[in-house]
Amino acid sequence: MELYYAEPGNIASEETEFDAFESQHILRARRKHRGDLIHFTDGIGRLYSGTIIREKPVVAVKHKLVRSSERHPAIAALAIGFIKPQRLDFLIEKATELGVNRFMLINSRFANYSSTNTDRWIKICRQAIKQSLRLFLPEIKVFDHFENFLLEHGTVDEKYIAEQSAPAGPAEVMAGISGMRNHSLLFAVGPEGGFASEEIDQARDNGFTPVNLGDFRLRTETAALVAAMIINLRS
Amino acid sequence: MELYYAEPGNIASEETEFDAFESQHILRARRKHRGDLIHFTDGIGRLYSGTIIREKPVVAVKHKLVRSSERHPAIAALAIGFIKPQRLDFLIEKATELGVNRFMLINSRFANYSSTNTDRWIKICRQAIKQSLRLFLPEIKVFDHFENFLLEHGTVDEKYIAEQSAPAGPAEVMAGISGMRNHSLLFAVGPEGGFASEEIDQARDNGFTPVNLGDFRLRTETAALVAAMIINLRS
Incomplete structure (x- = not known):
């Protein structure tokens, strides 16, 4: 079709x-x-x-x-520090195909790029839902500071923030959310330089669990794809 | 570093x-x-x-x-029908970051593109291993026919071929390979038009298990990324 x-x-x-x-x-x-x-x-x-x-x-x-159809009650959100536009476009396309339904783009401390071109990303989401035969367009929101993201990230059940040195990896996260299909999830992934340690601390104070998204050093969009895949594969 | x-x-x-x-x-x-x-x-x-x-x-x-370091004995291979060059480049980059160590590019029946530009993909792999601090460059091989791919795909323990209507999904595959970290894996994903039904039949005759890589219709590179992620997340 x-x-x-x-x-x-x-x-x-x-x-x-x-x-x-x-x-x-x-x-x-x-x-x-x-x-x-x-x-x-x-x-x-x-x-x-x-x-x-x-x-x-x-x-x-x-x-x-x-x-x-009714919108699935579980929010599946990716929060991402700004990265090169072409890489962000690709991530938004792939993550939409994989079932992410909220994007939160953050002008975090180490981000080298920023944009407020929501129209462009909505167009990408439109193409991706058509491709994957999904009936819901994701929501997209831009935050000009990490603090504002923390203040306005809304109510989600499980919140994770990517940190390379965190002891828990993807397998632990998948085990932790197994059987919780109706729980809302949020994964935050920093820009190329990562989140600043103050940002990680603030997130932790706000109920985020640090998680490392891979044994090897991954680009932002690859780590975010791992998070999208965890969302996609959860049962 | x-x-x-x-x-x-x-x-x-x-x-x-x-x-x-x-x-x-x-x-x-x-x-x-x-x-x-x-x-x-x-x-x-x-x-x-x-x-x-x-x-x-x-x-x-x-x-x-x-x-x-010794090369990990387990081959982690993706076989892919040719897709648009830009999408193939991106897939090769991401899959290398995620630990795929063999790419088999197939000029299968419904592929609308083809190329033998191995140098370009090796360059992409080089950048990706540097990024992810991996010490092994993946192997890349191009096949001009699906039959040749079947003849020369080598010895792998578990072989899967993407088919949208297959009963087994990613969760079943992950459960099936759990604890088999030393088993070699091969996932074959068709081009945008998918594999032809004769190609699927031939693969099945050669020991491939059909698997659907998602409930929704995924682009080739997205389905292949799901396969790469299964390889990455296996424990």
Whole structure:
């Protein structure tokens, strides 16, 4: 199945209009035409089918709701210190495919990059949920300081922070969360220079458990992928 | 620690010369000079330290062997149908960081890309072992047909092939290989179109177990990363 995305605000009672980017994709890349049946999601749990009734100026369909799902109650969050844009893009794409549903991007002390380009990451998430046939778009939030992240990270059951020298590794974390599918999880991974030791201490004071995400030295996005995989593999 | 790489052929009894790429990296990116101490590996298990004695035409050091490790007897192999070059590059980098030590790139039936640019991937592997402080460079082999891959994939203890409809998932695979740290593993993941059903059948006839690498539809490199993570997390 091919899945497309329409913003909830563009889904009226019977008709949906796609934005220019999605319209282009439907017509050019997928070679769909007036009269063709397509499937799409609103990114908040609904799957629709629709027949294309107009191609211009943007694609419009007459739609039917196929099914509606409740958002899984467990938050699966990655908090990441800023890294090179291309590496961050890739991480967001992969982690979305693997089921991460909240990204918290932190301008932490040793981060050499920063950005507030949420639109770009939302576009990447849209592509990734279409690819993996997921019906929920992840949330993305940017924090300008580590302290603000700690103040506003919300209520999660289990909170981990990556620290290379921590005694617990991925196996211990997986064993610890086994059978807790409804628990919310948050993994925080520092930028290339890692978190500062004060940041780790502050996190510990806020209930985070330090964990090392691998025996070898991993890049930020690789360590974050290990965390995403732990989220993905938990049973 | 910063780790550099020198080809075994360039390591004489007391002196080592780095190639132009590595010399550039040592001098320009890391701002090292004559007299500075650096560490490097030959990618076949040896860690050296050396003092820079020349900067031109390439960096040369007078070296000492720090330690020599035996290659882990267990092959950890990923066999991958060809995908877009940028996505393959990223996968090779991440999988090397995670401990994959053999890449088998297959021009399988539904692959839309192909390449024999082994030099490029070796360069990526070099960067990844330096990053993750590993002392062994993975092996890379290209197969022009799936049949040739089956004929020449060598002796491995456990062989898996990704198939979306297979009943066994990552949790079953992890349980199955638990405690078998010395068993060689091979995961085969098809290109974007997946493996052809004849290819899956041939693999099954050759002792491969079909496995689905996720409940949702994953891109090739994401599924292969799940396999790499299973290899990384096995205990």
